[in-house]
Amino acid sequence: xxxxxxxxxxxxxxxxxxxxxxxxxxxxxxxxxxxxxxxxxxxxxxxxxxxxxxxxxxxxxxxxxxxxxxxxxxxxxxxxxxxxxxxxxxxxxxxxxxxxxxxxxxxxxxxxxxxxxxxxxxxxxxxxxxxxxxxxxxxxxxxxxxxxxxxxxxxxxxxxxxxxxxxxxxxxxxxxxxxxx
Amino acid sequence: xxxxxxxxxxxxxxxxxxxxxxxxxxxxxxxxxxxxxxxxxxxxxxxxxxxxxxxxxxxxxxxxxxxxxxxxxxxxxxxxxxxxxxxxxxxxxxxxxxxxxxxxxxxxxxx
Numbered sequence: 001x002x003x004x005x006x007x008x009x010x011x012x013x014x015x016x017x018x019x020x021x022x023x024x025x026x027x028x029x030x031x032x033x034x035x036x037x038x039x040x041x042x043x044x045x046x047x048x049x050x051x052x053x054x055x056x057x058x059x060x061x062x063x064x065x066x067x068x069x070x071x072x073x074x075x076x077x078x079x080x081x082x083x084x085x086x087x088x089x090x091x092x093x094x095x096x097x098x099x100x101x102x103x104x105x106x107x108x109x110x111x112x113x114x115x116x117x118x119x120x121x122x123x124x125x126x127x128x129x130x131x132x133x134x135x136x137x138x139x140x141x142x143x144x145x146x147x148x149x150x151x152x153x154x155x156x157x158x159x160x161x162x163x164x165x166x167x168x169x170x171x172x173x174x175x176x177x178x179x180x181x
Numbered sequence: 182x183x184x185x186x187x188x189x190x191x192x193x194x195x196x197x198x199x200x201x202x203x204x205x206x207x208x209x210x211x212x213x214x215x216x217x218x219x220x221x222x223x224x225x226x227x228x229x230x231x232x233x234x235x236x237x238x239x240x241x242x243x244x245x246x247x248x249x250x251x252x253x254x255x256x257x258x259x260x261x262x263x264x265x266x267x268x269x270x271x272x273x274x275x276x277x278x279x280x281x282x283x284x285x286x287x288x289x290x291x292x
Contacts, residue, residue: 020219029209034202052208059212122194141195169191176191 009075016066025066029059032076036083039138043087045127054090058083073152080143081153084135091131125175129168132156136164229287236283243275 015024040051139150151158256273
């Protein structure tokens with residue numbers, strides 16, 4: 001077990017590919033489960049049960065498609081791409097609007113919230129962001145990806161990722177302003 | 182993460198929130214239990230056995246069905262002494278070709 005813990009992600013992936021090593025894959029899951037589940041919780045607006053279902057689906061899909069993994073990218077970038085796709089797929093089922101730029105909450109929605117915003121914690125503030133903004137924040141902060149990696153994982157242009165992050169932070173700042181004092 | 186300015190308060194809150202780790206709480210075990218059941222891999226010896234078995238059967242049939250009372254050894258002697266395409270020589274050639282084809286199949290499989 002300790003040798004597994006000392007192995008790099010790439011070594012574990014090779015072990016899985018060469019000998020269907022489930023223990024090696026288990027180590028990969030243990031390493032990445034926290035961030036994947038956290039990102040998905042943010043994306044699903046705090047729905048922990050749905051997030052965990054999607055996280056499980058993400059890792060099972062990763063197992064099935066591991067032979068397509070290209071070693072020039074980080075495993076984390078690849079797994080977040082799967083996670084984001086799983087979330088998008090689920091969101092489509094729920095007829096939610098996805099990563100388009102025009103999916104931000106309306107100005108009216110924000111105008112209705114000043115009283116709520118005063119007591120809103122970060123998690124709830126994140127839940128008010130558009131899907132694209134939440135995805136960009138999730139990738140760049142919670143998944144700890146660079147802008148470039150986030151763009152790759154989300155399948156978005158780099159400029160769009162940066163725009164989403166800037167807009168999200170501006171909204172969070174406005175929503176959380178009362179808490180700053 | 183150098184893309185971001187650490188002095189920004191929102192940045193800091195997001196980073197602190199992101200640093201919180203979720204306990205596994207059996208999640209990894211549930212994932213492993215949900216993985217598809219491994220399909221039994223074909224035994225490594227099965228394919229060579231089939232190829233060689235088929236070749237051997239083909240060779241035996243060639244010897245048995247060849248015109249009367251031939252010995253494979255006689256066929257090779259005929260070939261070596263350039264006695265022409267006697268029935269025994271044809272049988273020897275057929276056997277050689279069969280074995281060569283089997284060897285090629287196995288060699289390509291090994292690659």
